[in-house]
Structure formats: structure tokens, C-alpha cells
Amino acid sequence: MKIEPGKYLFSKIECRDYDILVPFSCRKTGTCCSVYVPRIPYDDLEVLVKYLGLPADEFIADYQFYYGKKLKGQAVRCPFLDNHNLCRIYHHSLRPWVCYLFPFSYGSEVIKTCPAHVEHHHLLDCLVAGEKECNVYDSSFCPNLDLRPIPEERWLGILKRFQSVPSLPELAVAFVIFNEPELMGELMAMRRSWE
Ligand code: SF4
Ligand code: SF4
Structure with a gap:
């Protein structure tokens, strides 16, 4: 079957004569996004803020403040996480790859x-x-x-x-x-x- 790359996360079990695909399905707990702020380029931020209909200057200043804290090693809630612990840009193509790849980006370590x-x-x-x-x-x-x-x-x-x-x-x-x-x-x- 054809599976669109970049749309799903999954593992493949390569057996001797066949392959088993095991999809990953996020439970939308928001736990990972409650302690992490991804790096988002300024131009992308402008597009995303417009997409969400938020006041650009205020949101981008907040984002930069929280991103700065994250760089100092603090666990900071992502400003794109809403009050229901859902990502407001989940379906936008500019959602960072680091978000899309979590938790597979941690290799074989179980999170x-x-x-x-x-x-x-x-x-x-x-x-x-x-x-x-x-x-x-x-x-x-x-x-x-x-x-x-x-x-x-x-x-x-x-x-x-x-x-x-x-x-x-x-x-x-x-x-x-x-x-x-x-x-x-x-x-x-x-x-x-x-x-
Ligand atoms: S990927 Fe994040 S939001 Fe999804 S289930 Fe895991 S911790 Fe929760
Ligand atoms: S951009 Fe979305 S998926 Fe990425 S950390 Fe923020 S809330 Fe989570």
C-alpha cells in the first residue's frame, strides 16, 4: 500500500518474509507541549499568527519570551497549546518537524x-x-x-x-x-x- 510520508508516524517490523506496520497514535494529552517550546522562524510565526487571527506583535513577543526561557533550560508551556491541551497549529503545514516527530525523535528510548x-x-x-x-x-x-x-x-x-x-x-x-x-x-x- 502507498502511505504518504510525513502524514503518519509508524514503526516497521521487518520479518523474514513480510513486514508489519505499527502506527503511532497521539492521545492528545498535551503533556509534551506543556514543557517545551519549539524553534519557529520569524517568518513562519507571522504566517501562523495570521492563520490563528491573533494580535501579531503581542503573540510574537510572548513567544520570544517563552522561547528564551526554554533556551535557559526551563520547562515552558508552548504558547500554541490551547486551554484544552490541543495544539492550535496541529493541522498547519508550518507546524515544526520536531513536533511532528515527537516522540520518535528520541530513538528507541521509551518516553x-x-x-x-x-x-x-x-x-x-x-x-x-x-x-x-x-x-x-x-x-x-x-x-x-x-x-x-x-x-x-x-x-x-x-x-x-x-x-x-x-x-x-x-x-x-x-x-x-x-x-x-x-x-x-x-x-x-x-x-x-x-x-
Ligand atoms: S505525543 Fe505528547 S500529546 Fe501525544 S500522547 Fe504523547 S505526550 Fe501526549
Ligand atoms: S507547536 Fe503545537 S505540537 Fe509543537 S510544541 Fe507547540 S503545541 Fe505542541
Whole structure:
């Protein structure tokens, strides 16, 4: 299947004869953004402030104040985080890459303050445990390089291992779409026929 680079974060479990893609799904707790201010170039700040309809001078001065504190090693709340702990520029193309890549930017280290990252690593451990030979990669930048489909006879076992870790329903849907797009097509067709 074709997965648009830059749209999702996911790991790839490269087994001997096939690949398993494991998507990452942020729980939107805002924990990471409550203690971090990303570097955003001035020109981008101007665009983002306009996009949000905020008073430019005031917001940019605030941003620079908080960014300065972050450079001094302080844990500072990002000024783009709203009162519901959601990023106000989450869907904007100028949201910094450092934000998009968190927590994968920390390599194989599990970020315990991020429930989605803990869940992701539980899933990886569980899926890897059923494989005799494999390697795990952060695959977000090279998703389409000759991915090998999971053989039909292996799919049910892999799905059962995935389901043994509690996860959000949307993550289970993404897991099926990534690994069994044809099955997902059939499920959607069945659902339409019930409606
Ligand atoms: S820009 Fe958005 S995603 Fe990045 S730290 Fe700020 S609130 Fe979080
Ligand atoms: S700590 Fe993890 S789950 Fe919470 S907002 Fe950050 S990336 Fe998402």
C-alpha cells in the first residue's frame, strides 16, 4: 500500500518474509507541549499568527519570551497549546518537524510521560514476540520501499497479538488499514450493505 510520508508516524517490523506496520497514535494529552517550546522562524510565526487571527506583535513577543526561557533550560508551556491541551497549529503545514516527530525523535528510548509511546512499545514487544527473526525500525520516512504483505495464514495470529494490548479503536483501524487494506475494503463494503 502507498502511505504518504510525513502524514503518519509508524514503526516497521521487518520479518523474514513480510513486514508489519505499527502506527503511532497521539492521545492528545498535551503533556509534551506543556514543557517545551519549539524553534519557529520569524517568518513562519507571522504566517501562523495570521492563520490563528491573533494580535501579531503581542503573540510574537510572548513567544520570544517563552522561547528564551526554554533556551535557559526551563520547562515552558508552548504558547500554541490551547486551554484544552490541543495544539492550535496541529493541522498547519508550518507546524515544526520536531513536533511532528515527537516522540520518535528520541530513538528507541521509551518516553514514559507519553502514554501513546508506552502503548506503541507494548504493541511492538507483543508483535515481535511472535516472530522468530525480525528487526524493528522507525519507518516514518521510508514507508513504501518494497513492503511485503503479511501472508493470509499469519494475519489472524498477528491481529490477536495486536489485540492483546489495550489500545484505542482508531489505532486498531489504522493497524488493519496499514497491513490489510483489502480486508478493510471488504469490511467497509459489508458495513455499507448493512446500512
Ligand atoms: S507547536 Fe503545537 S505540537 Fe509543537 S510544541 Fe507547540 S503545541 Fe505542541
Ligand atoms: S505526550 Fe504523547 S500522547 Fe501526549 S500529546 Fe505528547 S505525543 Fe501525544
